Every structure is written in structure tokens, then in C-alpha cells.
Amino acid sequence: MEPVLNIAAYLFTPITDREQLRPVLRERAEAAGLKGTVLLAEEGINLFLAGEAPAVRRFVDELREDPRFAALTTKESWSAEQPFRKMLVKLKREIIRMDHPTIRPADERAPAVAPSTLKRWLDQGHDDEGRDIVMLDTRNAFEVEYGTFEGALDWRLARFTHFPDAASAHRDALEGKTVVSFCTGGIRCEKAAIHLRDEGIDALQLDGGILGYFEHVGRDHYDGxxxxxxxxxxxxxxxxxxxxxAPS
Known part of the structure; x- marks a missing residue:
């Protein structure tokens, strides 16, 4: 096993004391020898951290002692070297920018599909009600070039703030089907699924995103x-x- 534990995690939860929380988390992470990025917004927290496994897990355990972060789940991977150069804790308007303040995942999540269930649907070519599955990649175009699900829709987004307009332009291709929105770790596809459902589309989010799918399923139905x-x-x-x- 490689010596450096990498984690990705996010949670939509109201945070009203971002300014006070920022130095606390930075000091705690630096004392543990961690590097990476923590984003704090009024809508929640998003973090990417790496370091020695006991230190990383202790940091997460301490974070979960705060009731606001008790439900935080992490996706783990390993590397031979530290992939981050410094430790940053940043304040953001949104932990993933969409510019749609009415989309508030902390109030109510969109329904999610588990990786194992999605694999079964893709194996059989339809969901459990016999409806066609549309895999919708909500990531930026350059990310999609590295790999995506077989046959997934790719709207060539330059940034996530373009997603609502793209959804309106391509609505007809989604109507009447089961749409599974996906992204790297779950954060973008969670907001995307809520927006699509607000627009009358039967949309689900892939629980845990691509990294969660890799962890529980592997490469089945995924290219790259x-x-x-x-x-x-x-x-x-x-x-x-x-x-x-890297892709050209």
C-alpha cells in the first residue's frame, strides 16, 4: 500500500461561522502535517486532504465531532508522494459555484443511485421500471477528456455555471428517461440533479460520484x-x- 492517504469529502450543511472556523481548521490540519484544500461556504464544506493515514483519519474524526459535520463521508485513495504543495482553507460563496441560490442541497437532497445499482441498470440496459438510462456528465469538458461512462452525454461545459443553460437547451433529450447525473466525487452532480428535478426531469445523482463508483464497482461501463x-x-x-x- 502506498504511504500517503488521500481523501475527498463534502457535505452540504449550514455554516454561519466560516470566518471563525477557518483558522481553527487550518491550525488543526497543519499540526497534523496535512496538505490540501478545505473550502468553507454558507452552504457547506468541501475538502481534499492528504497525509499519513492516522493523521488524516484523526482530522476527519475530530471534524465529525461537530454535529454539523457528523454525516461527512470520505472517499479514499493512496499515492506514493504528497500530491499537494500546501495547506489552504478558503472561504467561498459556494463550495461548488452554480450561481443558483435557490438550489440548496442542505435542505433536501436529490434521490441518489448506489454504484452497485447503477452497474446493474447499465448491465441490463434499463432501470428497474424498464426506463432508458441517460448518463449525464456534469464536469467541465477538459475533465471528460480523461474518461467518462460509456455513451454518456457531454455538453462540453466550460464551467459548472453553464450547466443550467445547457440543461434547458437539451431538455428534450432527457424527458421521459431516468437521468443519472455524475461528477468526480458527487458535489456537482448533487446540485445538477436538484436543478433537473426542478425542471421536471426524473434525475438521480450517482452516490459518491465517479470515485465512489470506482471504489465499489471498478471500471465496468467506464472508459478511461x-x-x-x-x-x-x-x-x-x-x-x-x-x-x-495527458489528453491533448
Whole structure:
């Protein structure tokens, strides 16, 4: 096993004391020898951290002692070296920017489909009600170039704020089908699924995103790798860092 534990996690939960929480989390992470990024917004927390396994898990356990973060779940992978250069804790308007303040996942999540259930649907070519499955990639276009689900819709998004307009433009292709929105770790596809359901589309989010699917299922129905925002660049379906050449 590689010596550096990498985790990705997010949780939509109201945070009213971001300014006070920021130095506390930064000091705690630095004392534990961790590097990475923590984003704090009024809508929740998003974090990518790496370090020695006991230190990473202790940091998460301490974070969960705060009732607001008790439900935080992490996705783990390993690397031979530290993939981050520094430890940052940033304040953001949104932990993933969509510019739609009415989308509030902390109030009510969109329904989610488990990776194992999605694999079964894709194996059989339809959901349990016999409806066609549409896999919808909610990531930016450059991320999709590294890999995506077989036959997935890719709207060539330059940034996630373009998603609502793209959804309106392509609504007819989604109507009457079971739409599964997916992204790297779940955060974008959670907001995307809520927006689609508000527009009358039967949309689900892939629970845990691509990384969660890799962890529980592997490569079935997925082509390529998954881009990640650190120096590993991308992860293979076995959650190991890429070894090939980046897409052109």
C-alpha cells in the first residue's frame, strides 16, 4: 500500500461561522502535517486532504465531532508522494459555484443511485421500471477528456455555471428517461440533479460520484480515468494515479 492517504469529502450543511472556523481548521490540519484544500461556504464544506493515514483519519474524526459535520463521508485513495504543495482553507460563496441560490442541497437532497445499482441498470440496459438510462456528465469538458461512462452525454461545459443553460437547451433529450447525473466525487452532480428535478426531469445523482463508483464497482461501463484536482492528475478505476500521457 502506498504511504500517503488521500481523501475527498463534502457535505452540504449550514455554516454561519466560516470566518471563525477557518483558522481553527487550518491550525488543526497543519499540526497534523496535512496538505490540501478545505473550502468553507454558507452552504457547506468541501475538502481534499492528504497525509499519513492516522493523521488524516484523526482530522476527519475530530471534524465529525461537530454535529454539523457528523454525516461527512470520505472517499479514499493512496499515492506514493504528497500530491499537494500546501495547506489552504478558503472561504467561498459556494463550495461548488452554480450561481443558483435557490438550489440548496442542505435542505433536501436529490434521490441518489448506489454504484452497485447503477452497474446493474447499465448491465441490463434499463432501470428497474424498464426506463432508458441517460448518463449525464456534469464536469467541465477538459475533465471528460480523461474518461467518462460509456455513451454518456457531454455538453462540453466550460464551467459548472453553464450547466443550467445547457440543461434547458437539451431538455428534450432527457424527458421521459431516468437521468443519472455524475461528477468526480458527487458535489456537482448533487446540485445538477436538484436543478433537473426542478425542471421536471426524473434525475438521480450517482452516490459518491465517479470515485465512489470506482471504489465499489471498478471500471465496468467506464472508459478511461477520472481527472482529479491535484498533482496526481487522474486516477484509474483501481484508484491508482495515472501513468500515461495527458489528453491533448
Amino acid at each position: 480515468e477520472c481527472f482529479v484536482f491535484d498533482e496526481r492528475e487522474a486516477l484509474a478505476p483501481d484508484l491508482t494515479p495515472r501513468t500515461g500521457v
